[in-house]
Amino acid sequence: MEDGRKIFHGEIGIEDGKIIYVKEGQSGNSTGEGALCGREGGCPGMRNAQGTGAAWDEEIDAKGNLIMPGFKNAHTHSPMTFLRSYADDMKLQEWLFDKVFPAEAKLTGDDIYWLTKLAVMEYLTSGTTAVFDMYKLKKDSARAAEETGFRMVFCGDMNDFGGTVEEMEQDYLAYNKDPDSLLSYQIGFHAEYTTSREHMEQIAALAGKYEAPVCVHCSETKKEVEECRERSGMTPVAYMDFLGLFHNGGCLFHGVHMDDGDFDIIKKRGISVVTNPASNLKLASGIAPVKRYLDMGIPVAIGTDGPASNNCLDMFREMFLVTGLQKVVCDDPEAVPAMDVLKMSAVNGAHAMGLTDCDTLAEGKRADLIMLDLMQPNMQPLHNIEKNIVYSGSKQNVKMTVINGKVVYRDGEFFIGESPETIYRNADRISERILG
Numbered sequence: 294m295e296d297g298r299k300i301f302h303g304e305i306g307i308e309d310g311k312i313i314y315v316k317e318g319q320s321g322n323s324t325g326e327g328a329l330c331g332r333e334g335g336c337p338g339m340r341n342a343q344g345t346g347a348a349w350d351e352e353i354d355a356k357g358n359l360i361m362p363g364f365k366n367a368h369t370h371s372p373m374t375f376l377r378s379y380a381d382d383m384k385l386q387e388w389l390f391d392k393v394f395p396a397e398a399k400l401t402g403d404d405i406y407w408l409t410k411l412a413v414m415e416y417l418t419s420g421t422t423a424v425f426d427m428y429k430l431k432k433d434s435a436r437a438a439e440e441t442g443f444r445m446v447f448c449g450d451m452n453d454f455g456g457t458v459e460e461m462e463q464d465y466l467a468y469n470k471d472p473d474s475l476l477s478y479q480i481g482f483h484a485e486y487t488t489s490r491e492h493m494e495q496i497a498a499l500a501g502k503y504e505a506p507v508c509v510h511c512s513e514t515k516k517e518v519e520e521c522r523e524r525s526g527m528t529p530v531a532y533m534d535f536l537g538l539f540h541n542g543g544c545l546f547h548g549v550h551m552d553d554g555d556f557d558i559i560k561k562r563g564i565s566v567v568t569n570p571a572s573n574l575k576l577a578s579g580i581a582p583v584k585r586y587l588d589m590g591i592p593v594a595i596g597t598d599g600p601a602s603n604n605c606l607d608m609f610r611e612m613f614l615v616t617g618l619q620k621v622v623c624d625d626p627e628a629v630p631a632m633d634v635l636k637m638s639a640v641n642g643a644h645a646m647g648l649t650d651c652d653t654l655a656e657g658k659r660a661d662l663i664m665l666d667l668m669q670p671n672m673q674p675l676h677n678i679e680k681n682i683v684y685s686g687s688k689q690n691v692k693m694t695v696i697n698g699k700v701v702y703r704d705g706e707f708f709i710g711e712s713p714e715t716i717y718r719n720a721d722r723i724s725e726r727i728l729g
């Protein structure tokens with residue numbers, strides 16, 4: 294899925310959670326990086342072995358379907374599943390301060406655990422193999438992710454109402470300790486408008502200590518930018534850069550309202566932007582200047598944002614919106630073509646969240662991949678598979694989701710150690726208790 298990506302008919306070997314070979318046809322020639330697909334029919338297969346024995350434990354016949362890297366949902370708030378369709382058709386500030394924050398204050402660790410499991414189910418049905426999750430009580434989300442076999446990168450969520458820099462440092466060290474873990478952590482905080490200068494300076498110092506990027510909601514609404522200008526005389530990007538937060542790069546969630554100086558800072562600091570088109574549309578926040586970012590060589594990834602503002606965790610819908618909105622805003626049907634969108638959803642997403650070994654299908658990479666069903670009416674004929682995925686594809690095409698070499702979702706069935714009914718029942722119970 295990188296620039297040299299290729300779709301072909303072949304086979305992938307997996308051992309101990311990693312891809313051990315990707316080969317075209319039966320030739321045995323390694324093809325390096327690329328997606329794998331059986332475009333001409335036939336039987337591209339995925340094999341799955343434990344240990345080093347010669348016999349495969351499992352061989353999966355892909356039956357001419359597409360195997361590609363899983364989508365990376367690069368900005369979400371998983372436990373907010375309980376707020377789905379609870380507070381809608383409202384302005385962002387009222388929605389956040391009057392509805393979301395008071396309800397979230399009632400959440401327990403056990404609630405976070407069940408609500409994250411519900412989100413994981415939805416991610417799997419959307420072909421998402423990893424998310425960049427910003428929320429409180431991470432140990433409970435961590436338990437849910439580990440038990441379900443789901444890859445989760447945590448983003449620091451501190452603001453003036455919760456969290457400390459000391460806790461952030463502890464989490465940073467604890468979750469990044471084991472490179473083979475499904476969990477990892479990036480330094481981050483909620484937003485400039487919810488975090489004091491003193492706290493932001495502490496976070497900048499922490500990021501400096503570990504030479505780490507900083508990830509944050511930024512310039513989502515016009516109001517946010519105007520209020521920051523009133524407070525600091527600068528835009529949020531310029532102000533946070535002035536405080537030293539982006540000296541080791543970073544990741545901006547939303548990035549909708551930018552001035553010329555902001556683009557220059559983002560480019561200079563090597564910052565990624567994560568666009569969240571459905572959330573921005575629903576809260577009438579605006580449309581991110583994605584084409585301008587890409588034209589400047591700024592990497593853009595894609596996220597759903599939380600299920601309270603979206604309301605679904607569907608990467609197919611986001612991908613279509615990313616390209617469709619740019620075409621209209623730029624008055625240019627050539628803007629942000631399908632292949633760029635696919636790269637954003639898989640490769641750029643992985644890089645924005647620090648998952649450099651989950652970005653492509655190549656030897657030595659993590660086996661985080663999906664199988665898309667091409668034998669469905671919305672995928673036929675196969676003039677152009679990338680365009681079919683972005684312009685015509687949907688969750689119904691996700692046949693299988695594999696994380697770390699383990700099949701966690703296949704043909705509508707979940708292999709996550711818990712029945713869907715139990716997860717739904719608990720989510721209902723929590724929702725009823727908190728929202729009445």
Ligand SMILES: [Zn+2]
Pocket residue numbers: 368369370510546598599
């Ligand atoms: Zn968000």
